[in-house]
Amino acid sequence: MLCEQDPVILGYPTPPGAYRGRSLEELAEAVAKRTTHGINLARQGLCPRCWGDTTAEIKPNNEQETPFEYKTVVSCNRCWYGLEPPLQILIASMPSARAFYKEHGTVLVAYFLARTRLSDQTEHR
16 A cells, blocks of 8 residues: 555555456455454464464654554564554554444545555556
8 A cells, every 4th residue: 555645554465366356446445454354363463374473562653754653563473474554554453443433434444545545566467
């Protein structure tokens, strides 16, 4: 995902089959759902890849390229899995936060996608 004015704020591995039969917008929504699901599992201590133990730490974001003040550093103690999403995306991965916003008329995945410029930089298979 690319912010409208800034560089990549979140990337996630996507299998080639995910592209079939989807527009770029539909693919982005599917990836956002899968990403927040994986972040939520990792936040709870379970790696979505190998089922190993994970840690999730909230740290100040000292990178000048992004407008986010805090980031989450998620990593697996067993495999290569790791992400550094903005804190807002970690919160959006929590079912209670999604339910709260939905109750108030906002779907968080759609909210983030509406503020994201999509970039099709991948070869489709």
